[in-house]
Structure formats: structure tokens, C-alpha cells
Amino acid sequence: MTAKPNVPVPPEAAEIQRTITGRLRTLLARAHDGADMTAIARGYRAVLRLYDEYQGRVIAASGLSMKCHAGCVSCCCHWVDDVYSFEADMIAAAVRRMSHRRRESVIAACRESMEEYERVRAASAVRLESGEYQEIAGEVDFEEIVLTGFYQLHSRCPFLDEDDRCAIYALRPLTCRAYINLGDPAACPPENILDEEESTYILDLDGESNRLLDDLSARVARHPGDTGLRSLVLKCLEDR
Numbered sequence: 001m002t003a004k005p006n007v008p009v010p011p012e013a014a015e016i017q018r019t020i021t022g023r024l025r026t027l028l029a030r031a032h033d034g035a036d037m038t039a040i041a042r043g044y045r046a047v048l049r050l051y052d053e054y055q056g057r058v059i060a061a062s063g064l065s066m067k068c069h070a071g072c073v074s075c076c077c078h079w080v081d082d083v084y085s086f087e088a089d090m091i092a093a094a095v096r097r098m099s100h101r102r103r104e105s106v107i108a109a110c111r112e113s114m115e116e117y118e119r120v121r122a123a124s125a126v127r128l129e130s131g132e133y134q135e136i137a138g139e140v141d142f143e144e145i146v147l148t149g150f151y152q153l154h155s156r157c158p159f160l161d162e163d164d165r166c167a168i169y170a171l172r173p174l175t176c177r178a179y180i181n182l183g184d185p186a187a188c189p190p191e192n193i194l195d196e197e198e199s200t201y202i203l204d205l206d207g208e209s210n211r212l213l214d215d216l217s218a219r220v221a222r223h224p225g226d227t228g229l230r231s232l233v234l235k236c237l238e239d240r
């Protein structure tokens with residue numbers, strides 16, 4: 001296993017980052033009760049495109065190569081969390097446009113995953129109570145224990161199609177885009193995820209952009225507190 005790589009942000013990527021921050025400020029100023037969510041979705045799609053460019057510049061300057069490619073899906077078995085409310089809305093809108101068969105399959109898979117997640121959560125709570133996690137309790141919080149436990153189930157994301165492709169690739173959340181591997185793909189599967197020296201990497205935006213994204217999400221959220229891809233998209237689909 002290789003150590004977690006150091007990937008500094010080169011000046012050309014920092015410029016894109018500043019543009020992203022400016023776009024997010026504009027979107028936040030427009031987000032209010034009765035806001036035109038179509039315009040916000042359009043503005044956010046432009047931000048996602050800028051993020052992809054930002055990521056490409058950072059990786060190119062690092063001299064490292066991204067190991068991620070279509071059909072490589074271990075990471076798509078995570079309980080995808082940290083999804084923004086407006087991202088879930090955009091994805092729910094895409095699900096509504098899918099064929100009846102595909103839409104029902106996504107909804108059923110989301111429900112099944114949520115039940116699995118609740119079972120892992122309940123089992124983790126019992127184990128925590130019984131002292132099973134005593135050795136790591138000081139280092140890992142309960143949510144991480146649950147997320148790690150869920151990942152061990154190899155439960156495929158409801159948006160993975162039969163060919164192991166992401167059916168909402170152009171709209172996939174920022175959290176999916178940011179999670180990459182810059183070293184050894186052997187680090188990705190569930191059984192290796194607890195290795196301390198691993199090469200998966202979260203290529204995050206800066207603090208100001210993250211704050212703006214959180215504020216934007218909170219301002220237009222209809223289901224505050226839920227940031228799970230499966231659970232939040234399902235709730236958005238049930239809204240109407």
C-alpha cells in the first residue's frame with residue numbers, strides 16, 4: 001500500500017476554485033423561499049463542470065494518475081453520504097424521467113438499502129453497548145462504524161446499472177466526484193478500507209466553498225438532517 005498522496009492546488013486550479021466560490025455566492029443569494037429551483041439546478045450543474053475541471057488540473061499538476069474508470073465500482077457500494085439537498089432534488093428529477101421499469105427498480109433498491117443500513121446501525125449499537133469497539137472507541141465515531149459496517153455488505157448503489165455504469169453520471173453528487181484513488185486500486189474494496197495507509201483520496205474544495213454549499217443546501221432543504229444519497233433521493237421522490 002502507498003501512503004496517502006500529497007496533492008497541492010496549482011495556480012490554474014486555484015483560479016477555478018475562486019470562480020466556483022463566486023458562482024456559489026451568486027446561487028446562495030438567489031436561494032430563498034419561492035426561488036426558481038430550475039435556475040439553481042442549472043447554476044449548480046455549471047459548478048459541477050467547473051469542479052471536474054478543477055480536479056483534472058489538480059491531478060495533472062500532481063504527477064499522479066487517477067485509477068478510477070468506468071466499471072470500477074467498489075466505492076459505489078458505500079452508503080453515499082454528505083449529499084446536498086439540491087443535488088438530491090436534481091437526481092430525483094432525473095429518476096422521474098427514467099422508464100417506469102428503471103424508476104421502480106431504483107426506488108426498490110433505495111428502500112432495500114435503507115433497511116440494510118438500519119439493520120447495520122442497530123447491530124452496531126448493540127456491539128458498541130457490549131464493549132466490542134472498546135479498542136477503537138476513542139478514534140472512530142459511531143457514524144463511521146456504521147458506514148464501515150454498511151460498506152462490508154457490498155450493497156450496490158441503486159444508480160449503478162447492469163453494466164456497472166452510473167446511470168446519473170452527469171448529475172452524480174460532488175461527494176462521488178471527490179472520492180478518487182491516486183495510487184493503488186487495491187485499497188478500495190470493503191475488506192481493505194480500514195487500512196491506514198491507503199490511496200483513496202477526497203479532493204475537496206476549499207473551506208469557503210464548502211460553507212457556501214452547506215448554506216445553500218440548508219436554505220432549500222425539505223428534509224433537513226438527511227444527507228444520505230439513497231434515503232434523501234427517496235424522500236424527494238415521495239414529495240410529489
Ligand code: SF4
Nearest residue numbers: 068072074075181188
Ligand atoms: S475510488 Fe477506487 S473503486 Fe472507486 S472508481 Fe476509483 S479506483 Fe475504482
Ligand code: SF4
Nearest residue numbers: 076157159160166176
Ligand atoms: S451515484 Fe453514481 S457514482 Fe455515486 S455511488 Fe451511485 S453509482 Fe456510484
